[in-house]
Amino acid sequence: MKLGGVWHRSISLWDDGRAVKVLDQRLLPWDVRWVRIETLDEACEAIAAMWVRGAPLIGMTAAWGLVLALRDDASDGAMEAAASRLAATRPTAVNLAWALARMLETLRSLAPADRAAAGAVRAQALCDEDAALSEAIGRHGLPLIEAALAGKAGTPGAAGPVNILTHCNAGWLATVDWGTALAPIYRAHDAGLPVHVWVDETRPRNQGALLTAFELAQHGVPHTVISDNAGGLLMQRGQVDLAITGADRVAANGDVCNKVGTYLKALAAADTGVPFHVALPYSTFDPACPTGAAIPIEERAASEQQLATGPVTGADGRDGPLATIRLTASPAANPAFDITPARLVAGYITERGSGSLEVLAHSPG
Ligand code: MRU
Numbered sequence: 001m002k003l004g005g006v007w008h009r010s011i012s013l014w015d016d017g018r019a020v021k022v023l024d025q026r027l028l029p030w031d032v033r034w035v036r037i038e039t040l041d042e043a044c045e046a047i048a049a050m051w052v053r054g055a056p057l058i059g060m061t062a063a064w065g066l067v068l069a070l071r072d073d074a075s076d077g078a079m080e081a082a083a084s085r086l087a088a089t090r091p092t093a094v095n096l097a098w099a100l101a102r103m104l105e106t107l108r109s110l111a112p113a114d115r116a117a118a119g120a121v122r123a124q125a126l127c128d129e130d131a132a133l134s135e136a137i138g139r140h141g142l143p144l145i146e147a148a149l150a151g152k153a154g155t156p157g158a159a160g161p162v163n164i165l166t167h168c169n170a171g172w173l174a175t176v177d178w179g180t181a182l183a184p185i186y187r188a189h190d191a192g193l194p195v196h197v198w199v200d201e202t203r204p205r206n207q208g209a210l211l212t213a214f215e216l217a218q219h220g221v222p223h224t225v226i227s228d229n230a231g232g233l234l235m236q237r238g239q240v241d242l243a244i245t246g247a248d249r250v251a252a253n254g255d256v257c258n259k260v261g262t263y264l265k266a267l268a269a270a271d272t273g274v275p276f277h278v279a280l281p282y283s284t285f286d287p288a289c290p291t292g293a294a295i296p297i298e299e300r301a302a303s304e305q306q307l308a309t310g311p312v313t314g315a316d317g318r319d320g321p322l323a324t325i326r327l328t329a330s331p332a333a334n335p336a337f338d339i340t341p342a343r344l345v346a347g348y349i350t351e352r353g354s355g356s357l358e359v360l361a362h363s364p365g
Pocket of ligand 1: 052053054055056093167168169170171174175179180181207246247248258259336
């Protein structure tokens with residue numbers, strides 16, 4: 001990921017090896033602040049209070065959080081308790097449980113004295129794998145953008161860049177590097193293809209306006225932030241060639257759980273003939289969930305603090321110091337994710353390729 005022109009990963013160890021290094025994403029785009037996570041408590045807080053966001057990054061933070069816990073107490077009981085605490089921080093993204101399961105697979109059979117060091121090796125390997133998965137997602141998504149461009153070239157009056165709509169934050173801030181939905185876009189941009197991204201603001205926490213727009217700008221990708229209600233109109237007008245989102249969990253039947261509002265975009269895309277794609281690594285696929293109905297949807301407090309803000313009852317902004325305004329004094333609710341039925345998904349972009357789940361299941365990988 002490019003930040004100030006320098007390549008970084010969204011999560012790594014600090015040089016002293018004693019703490020985990022992440023951006024405090026609550027402060028973006030106003031303040032780029034790397035923070036130290038030194039304890040299990042801080043790792044749990046970083047996930048639950050959303051210093052870190054996005055399914056893969058949550059998983060990697062949990063993996064490192066377990067390592068931090070083992071440095072304090074690597075006994076069986078303490079390890080299992082730490083893993084349970086981390087798993088309970090957020091319910092929807094399956095990558096959290098997935099990463100902890102991978103860690104425990106390695107650690108359970110080891111003597112306590114060996115666990116912290118082995119855990120660090122495993123957590124680093126998971127991070128390296130996540131970056132490679134995102135890179136592969138970018139590679140496999142690129143042909144979709146190339147095809148959209150070729151289609152436009154053959155359509156009179158359809159000049160201009162490939163316009164891609166995305167919802168929430170599925171770029172490098174949500175993963176270790178590259179991202180999921182944004183990985184093909186970065187790849188297309190780097191290959192010199194003309195792309196433009198419609199960025200849904202993604203109320204109530206504005207991950208699109210605050211995070212996606214920030215990272216696209218850092219990479220130099222043309223983009224425009226739109227209100228969450230604008231996408232349907234843009235699709236009707238032919239101003240969206242492709243929609244690509246990430247996912248927090250995909251059920252065995254292909255139903256997609258992603259940030260609330262995704263479903264409405266998929267409906268509009270289906271009505272207007274815009275291909276709606278979902279980009280995900282295998283760690284986001286949950287074969288144990290038969291359909292989207294079995295996926296737990298996180299209900300966050302309507303008045304929860306972002307910094308000073310309640311995301312539904314208020315909004316953060318900046319005109320001078322970061323400040324919060326109240327938007328309503330009424331009762332509010334805050335479901336954080338929704339389910340897009342598989343029938344609305346044109347294809348899944350994964351590290352194995354892109355297409356239907358059936359095709360991907362039989363691809364060599
Ligand atoms: O609640 P958040 O900010 O963690 O939600 C993030 C999303 O829903 C992303 O779109 C999703 O995790 C895709 S991950 C690349």
